[in-house]
Amino acid sequence: MATHLEASLQRDIDLIRKKILEMSGRCESALRDVLTAFVEGNRQLAYLVILRDQHIDELERQVDRLCMEFLVRQQPVAKHLRLAYTAFKINGELERIGDYAESIARQVLKLNHAELNISFERFQESCDLATRMLHDATRSFVDENEQLAVETMKVEEQIDALRRQTDAELVAMSQEGRIPVESLTPLMTISRRFERTSDQAKNICGQVRYMCTGEYLRHQGAEVFRVLFVDAHHGVASRMAEAIAESLEFDRVHFSSAGVDPREPDPRLETALAEAGVAFRAGPVRSLDQVPNLDHHQVIVALDHTARAAFPGPPSKTVTFEWSVPDVGVAQTPGEGSGPVLKNLRDYLETHIKDLVAAIMGEQ
Numbered sequence: 037m038a039t040h041l042e043a044s045l046q047r048d049i050d051l052i053r054k055k056i057l058e059m060s061g062r063c064e065s066a067l068r069d070v071l072t073a074f075v076e077g078n079r080q081l082a083y084l085v086i087l088r089d090q091h092i093d094e095l096e097r098q099v100d101r102l103c104m105e106f107l108v109r110q111q112p113v114a115k116h117l118r119l120a121y122t123a124f125k126i127n128g129e130l131e132r133i134g135d136y137a138e139s140i141a142r143q144v145l146k147l148n149h150a151e152l153n154i155s156f157e158r159f160q161e162s163c164d165l166a167t168r169m170l171h172d173a174t175r176s177f178v179d180e181n182e183q184l185a186v187e188t189m190k191v192e193e194q195i196d197a198l199r200r201q202t203d204a205e206l207v208a209m210s211q212e213g214r215i216p217v218e219s220l221t222p223l224m225t226i227s228r229r230f231e232r233t234s235d236q237a238k239n240i241c242g243q244v245r246y247m248c249t250g251e252y253l254r255h256q257g258a259e260v261f262r263v264l265f266v267d268a269h270h271g272v273a274s275r276m277a278e279a280i281a282e283s284l285e286f287d288r289v290h291f292s293s294a295g296v297d298p299r300e301p302d303p304r305l306e307t308a309l310a311e312a313g314v315a316f317r318a319g320p321v322r323s324l325d326q327v328p329n330l331d332h333h334q335v336i337v338a339l340d341h342t343a344r345a346a347f348p349g350p351p352s353k354t355v356t357f358e359w360s361v362p363d364v365g366v367a368q369t370p371g372e373g374s375g376p377v378l379k380n381l382r383d384y385l386e387t388h389i390k391d392l393v394a395a396i397m398g399e400q
Contacts, residue, residue: 044109044110045110045112045116048102048105048106048109048110049106049116049119051102052099052102052103052106052119052120052123053177053178055095055098055099055102056099056123056126056127056130056174056177056178057174057178058095059092059095059096059099059127059130059131060130060170060171060174062088062091062092062095062134063092063130063133063134063137063170064167064170064171066085066088066089066092066134066137066138067133067137067163067166067167067170067230067233068163068167069081069084069085069137070082070085070137070140070141070144071159071160071163073085073141073144074140074144074156074159074226075156075159075160077144077147077149079144079145082141082142082144082145083141083145085137085138085140085141086138086141086142089134089135089137089138092130092131092134093131093134096127096128096130096131099123099124099127100124100127102123103120103123103124103127106120107120115247115250118246118247118250119247121247122177122243122244122246122247123177125239125240125243126174126177126240126243129236129237129239129240129243130174130236130240132236133170133233133236133237136229136230136232136233136236137229137233139225139229140225140226140229140230143222143223143225143226143229144222144226146222147219147222147223148216148219151215151216151219152215152219153214153215154206154209154214154215154223158198158201158202158205158227159202159226159227159230161198162195162198162199162202162227162230162231162234163230165191165194165195165198165234166195166230166231166233166234166237167233168191169188169191169192169195169233169234169237169238170233170236170237170240172184172187172188172237173185173188173237173238173240173241173244174240176188176240176241176244177240177243177244177247180244180247180248181244182244182245182248182249185240185241185242185244185245185248186241186245188237188238188241189238189241189242191234192234192235192237192238195230195231195234196231196234198231199227199228199230199231202224202227203224203227203325203326206220206223206224206227207220207326220325221325224325224326228330228331232331235332261288261289261290261334261335261396262289262290262291262292262332262333262334262335263281263289263290263291263292263333263334263335263336263337263392263393263396264291264292264293264294264327264330264333264335264336264337264346265277265278265281265291265292265293265294265337265339266293266294266295266296266324266336266337266338266339266343266346267293267295267296267338267339267340267342267343268295268296268297268340268342268343269295269296269297269298269299269321270293270294270295270298270299270301270321270322270323271295271299271300271301271302271305271321272301272302272304272305272378272381273339273340273361273381273385274293274294274295274339274343275293275301275305276305276308276309276378276381276382276385277291277293277337277339277385277389278291278292278293279309279314280309280312280314280382280385280386280389281389281393283313283314284386284389284390284393286393286397289393289396289397292322292327292333293322294322294323294324294326294327294346295321295322295323295324295343296323296324296342296343296345296346297323297342298321298322298323299321300321301321304378305378308378308379308381308382309382311379312382312386314382324345324346330346331348331352331354333354334353334354334355334396335354335355335356335357335392335396336348336354336355336356336357337356337357337358337359337392338356338357338358338359339359339361340361341358343358344356344358357392359384359388361381361384361385362377362380362381362384
């Protein structure tokens with residue numbers, strides 16, 4: 037009887053692994069095909085990637101059903117229970133990677149390749165690394181290989197660096213008129229989606245480590261909590277908020293800022309911050325498209341009504357706030373006699389930032 041139960045258990049596990057491998061293989065194929073469609077301007081192949089995403093979605097439903105049946109039929113404990121839980125989580129990560137490939141394909145359809153004169157080398161390297169990460173992450177699950185998962189996670193930093201280099205080059209080319217302005221957002225979205233694929237692969241590795249060790253590493257407090265401040269022009273309010281927040285030196289909370297329609301920073305800003313003993317590090321203006329890992333931010337704060345454009349659409353786990361910043365219109369318009377306005381803005385931001393971070397730290 038024991039042998040029969042063990043054989044039944046192993047059959048169910050093997051079937052789950054087989055479906056996860058199949059789903060991962062389809063995601064890898066989608067990534068390779070969408071890269072080809074992008075490099076060659078092959079619109080037919082881009083359409084095919086979009087249409088094939090339904091097969092990945094169907095596999096996700098199959099894996100969910102298999103895992104539920106496994107839990108009900110086998111009533112697993114310990115490592116086998118962790119395997120079923122890990123399979124559930126990996127299933128979701130793979131489905132999201134399929135969505136990223138579909139998203140890239142849709143961006144390819146927006147591009148006019150006849151007007152593009154760019155090198156695809158960094159895109160190709162990012163895709164190759166992300167696809168290899170995905171393959172190794174899935175293999176670490178099937179083989180229950182924690183060491184392979186650990187080594188695979190390290191590759192994600194290379195892809196992050198590639199994404200930053202790619203974005204900087206694309207912005208420079210757009211400013212120099214070497215690529216059409218309307219191509220910038222699709223190109224940067226493609227770069228971001230390859231980078232996000234590596235994030236999902238890293239998540240899979242984290243789940244594998246949990247399956248192998250029983251320690252849920254993502255909940256050990258090592259993650260950075262990201263907060264983004266957004267206003268109309270990245271000229272006063274958002275920069276001030278970032279400078280104030282950084283000066284408070286909160287552990288494990290990273291702050292950044294951007295504008296919907298970026299312009300040069302207001303010269304009054306450095307003086308207004310210096311009066312409060314806050315250092316102002318003047319940096320380049322930043323649009324939403326230039327924010328690294330925009331969809332990684334746990335909190336986005338809009339400092340005027342136009343900044344709500346930064347809020348992600350549903351479904352999203354990002355928490356959004358719109359602060360009623362005092363006299364923000366005056367504060368963002370250069371002119372005489374605005375010192376008290378900037379002081380009020382500074383005091384308002386400092387109070388609200390302290391309260392927000394206190395809540396974040398309490399939640400963590």
